[in-house]
Amino acid sequence: GSWTPTSPGARMVRDTELETQVGAMVLSLLPFPQTVVALVQVGFPLNQLLQARSGRTLSNLDYAQWTMYWIICALWMLVETNYLWLLVDYLPLFLEMKMCFFLWLAHPDYKGAAYLWYGHIQKAHKVLDDNHYAKIIGAIEKAKMPDSVKAGGEAMKGSDKSEEIAKMLHEEASKAD
Numbered sequence: 001g002s003w004t005p006t007s008p009g010a011r012m013v014r015d016t017e018l019e020t021q022v023g024a025m026v027l028s029l030l031p032f033p034q035t036v037v038a039l040v041q042v043g044f045p046l047n048q049l050l051q052a053r054s055g056r057t058l059s060n061l062d063y064a065q066w067t068m069y070w071i072i073c074a075l076w077m078l079v080e081t082n083y084l085w086l087l088v089d090y091l092p093l094f095l096e097m098k099m100c101f102f103l104w105l106a107h108p109d110y111k112g113a114a115y116l117w118y119g120h121i122q123k124a125h126k127v128l129d130d131n132h133y134a135k136i137i138g139a140i141e142k143a144k145m146p147d148s149v150k151a152g153g154e155a156m157k158g159s160d161k162s163e164e165i166a167k168m169l170h171e172e173a174s175k176a177d
Contacts, residue, residue: 027092030099040099041076045069045106061114068113068121069105 030036049066052058058066080088087094105112 028095029093030095033095037095037099037102041073041102044103045073048106048108061111064117065111065114068117072105072113072116073102 045066052062052066104110105116
């Protein structure tokens with residue numbers, strides 16, 4: 001019963017290794033799919049935001065669009081990293097669907113993130129805001145600010161150590177003599 005590279009157990013190990021390597025491939029029509037999707041998810045929206053900001057002030061629509069976009073992007077990355085990571089490898093065309101979703105959210109002709117805010121999320125947020133905003137602001141106002149943070153606080157003032165330094169230098173000089 002010795003183990004050899006041609007024994008049935010060895011073939012099973014090799015087959016499992018091959019399945020693991022082949023099964024982890026991303027099925028995508030895009031060249032370099034993770035890179036393309038990362039550029040669409042972060043690079044394109046960042047470029048759009050910088051263009052929207054250049055030379056003019058942002059409108060309420062722009063603020064809603066980009067605030068919602070970056071919130072959705074951050075939540076997506078959190079959920080994908082912790083829960084959906086398996087879909088990237090095993091759901092065919094997952095990256096293409098993700099790319100289309102983020103393009104829809106950020107594209108200036110669609111402004112999907114603003115649509116989600118004004119069409120769906122704002123109503124739910126208003127209810128929560130009406131119920132909890134006053135409580136949160138009240139708790140913040142009751143919080144005592146530390147004395148060291150207050151303007152003109154004694155702890156924030158710097159101290160002049162030149163007398164102490166001169167004294168130490170004088171002591172060291174007298175020891176050397």
